[in-house]
Amino acid sequence: MFIRVKLPWDVMIAAEDMDTGLTLQRTIVVHLLDAFATKKATKNLGYFITPTILETIGEGKIKEQTGEAVFPVVFNGICFKMFKGEVLHGVVSKVHKLGVFLRSGPYETIYLSHMKMSDYEFIPGENPVFMNENMSRIQIGTRVRFIVLDTQWREAEKDFIALASIG
Structure with a gap:
């Protein structure tokens, strides 16, 4: 917001x-x-x-x-500043077995856990992706709509990290 x-x-x-x-x-x-x-x-x-x-x-x-x-x-x-419950869009910057990292505006670190993507399955490889049964993919560069679950201030870095769920 x-x-x-x-x-x-x-x-x-x-x-x-x-x-x-x-x-x-x-x-x-x-x-x-x-x-x-x-x-x-x-x-x-x-x-x-x-x-x-x-x-x-x-x-x-x-x-x-x-x-x-x-x-x-x-x-x-x-x-x-992001607030809990807000629905925003972000772009996937990293894909890991345990989830993906998004960027949205000045926020560089928004974590979307695999637990919050229950319909998606992790597919490893050179370019790992999360895919659901409808063949929808979440991979680097994908735009994702998410709900902010929480934000935390990191004093040393002078920035925030946000936790998200698919929105």
């Missing part, structure tokens, strides 16, 4: 990058976009997709140790 959020953020600008007027505002926006791009996700908000509107730029404060200026900003943005 896409979520609109209002985020307070501190933008740090080196002394040599600062100027006045429109140039300063443009510098703040560029540094905000750079900082936003490096921050992948948070447990509460999900994955950061894009900032949309810069609402306010506060008064900058100079850090005496480094000479950098810190500007508090408030902006609107869009985040993406």
Whole structure:
């Protein structure tokens, strides 16, 4: 689900990058976009997709140790987070005897267990697949509709893993 959020953020600008007027505002926006791009996700908000509107730029404060200026900003943005019970689409990225891994949007790791694909049987080989009696195949590249059973935040990787069932 896409979520609109209002985020307070501190933008740090080196002394040599600062100027006045429109140039300063443009510098703040560029540094905000750079900082936003490096921050992948948070447990509460999900994955950061894009900032949309810069609402306010506060008064900058100079850090005496480094000479950098810190500007508090408030902006609107869009985040993406899966919730339990949501029905989504994903693309199979890996096939294993015990299930498949899907990707959907910024989520790289969505696990669909073979136990949740009761009509499907695993067929090993160079390109393993799950197939049912109607010859429907789940293999690498297949688009699958799934229901989110649970999501877990992985602090070390700063991302989520989701558990799914066929939807």
